[in-house]
Amino acid sequence: MSELSKLITRLENGAPLPSDLYAKTGRAHIVGITGPPGVGKSSLIDRLIEEYRGQKKKVGVIAVDPTSPITGGALLGDRLRMQRHSEDNGVFIRSLATRNHRGGVTDSTPAIVHALDAAGFDVVIVETVGTGQDEVEVAEVADTVVVVLMPELGDAIQRAKSGLMEIADILVINKSDLGTTKTEAIHTSAKTGEGIPALVGAIEAHHNSLVKSAELAKRRARAARAEVIRLLQSRMSASILRALETAQSQTILNDVAERKLDPVDAVAKLTQELRHVTAKPHRHT
């Protein structure tokens, strides 16, 4: 296992970013790729890797997978195909499990993006499943958001589209070999390779327009804010869980379950408990 791979595993397990690393970030182009299940995002990313490698660009991929192919054991065919690049030092792929996690981006995703950025990857792709709930999250991490759809989608997925369209910088209709649409979008077929150079071109053009305008700085400021909020919340959630372990807290929770105490009053009492529980030792203390 490479040093980078070990670092990413530590980050995935909740370790803080090494203190010298963040200053080396900001160079990579962070590309979010999202869309409903089944539209072929992984196959498309496989093709994008090929195209970027042809341009000698180093590509990192973080696949946020709610079905947890790594720890859950059910390795997916698409992911497996992507892994054929794993012998290539210019490619780094990591699937992040989201089991029991709410939302499209895990708490460790921003730190792992930083690790790949600092390691010199030119493009960092963050793949999430866009179910209409997590769309905002990938937009908070990425410079450029690519939304992938396909010609024929069921009603329920069509409904989720509106939320996705709001965050799309680039819209892709994949599986275009299955049919045509009138949408103004890039038509690709991960199967035949059709449209892949056009997509890479559109991603680069979007990045260039971000760099030229004030938009990149604005998006990075939004990303920084989102990352800090996420870290603060995760730290506080850990404090809450520790505070609930005390005997006094257990009594309060039992009283709520038995309808002797209402949840709002319980929260007031537990906030007191929380003040007595000190936060975990910090990296710099």
Next chain:
Amino acid sequence: MSELSKLITRLENGAPLPSDLYAKTGRAHIVGITGPPGVGKSSLIDRLIEEYRGQKKKVGVIAVDPTSPITGGALLGDRLRMQRHSEDNGVFIRSLATRNHRGGVTDSTPAIVHALDAAGFDVVIVETVGTGQDEVEVAEVADTVVVVLMPELGDAIQRAKSGLMEIADILVINKSDLGTTKTEAIHTSAKTGEGIPALVGAIEAHHNSLVKSAELAKRRARAARAEVIRLLQSRMSASILRALETAQSQTILNDVAERKLDPVDAVAKLTQELRHVTAKPHRHT
């Protein structure tokens, strides 16, 4: 608009539960109904309402909808059909928007369940879209979890199934008019009404077994704990957002965006800021 309807709107907007209400709860049977998009959950619930009303039971329905039919404007056909019961005083239906919310249950869902419970509804149905991420959440609210699938599901949805199966007390194969499966499950057709009395029977049998065993108390204790954690987290998130508004915080966030300060150090500094921001006035102060 009824008093109950007004109360639920206040709760949905974040108001705390009225202090005398919680003590009146605990009588209703809370039934979670979840499954992938498109399996016909809303039509099934429409049939369940009919069946329960035939038994003179009062039914409340909380539909947590990530596509936000109410505020988003896109009222769905299925929901519309369910609304035909809205003239019936023994039925109360409310769709909750989850726009910008991560996960399957909104922060206000437990309080709204309590409001319907205290108002004398015999059965409170909580409908969520099970995308493989939010399955735990509905199980934290419900006494009985019904997972709805259909005979033919796409690959991506099949993958999400495993997470759903873990929390299923009752498995339903809806749209059984489209085909048969060998799964041990209740086969229903919301279209023809097939299997609906069997499903209501299974839900009641599950409830009876919970009541007879220690399991109901255990599930209610878990629900109380989850509700209190959710309230604590939501309160803390509000404190975090307020703390980030100060000039000092803005400087810290700008330094992160410009790579002068790393996110971990920023969190340490902001934790200090957070101590200076007092929490919002509480219900009882």
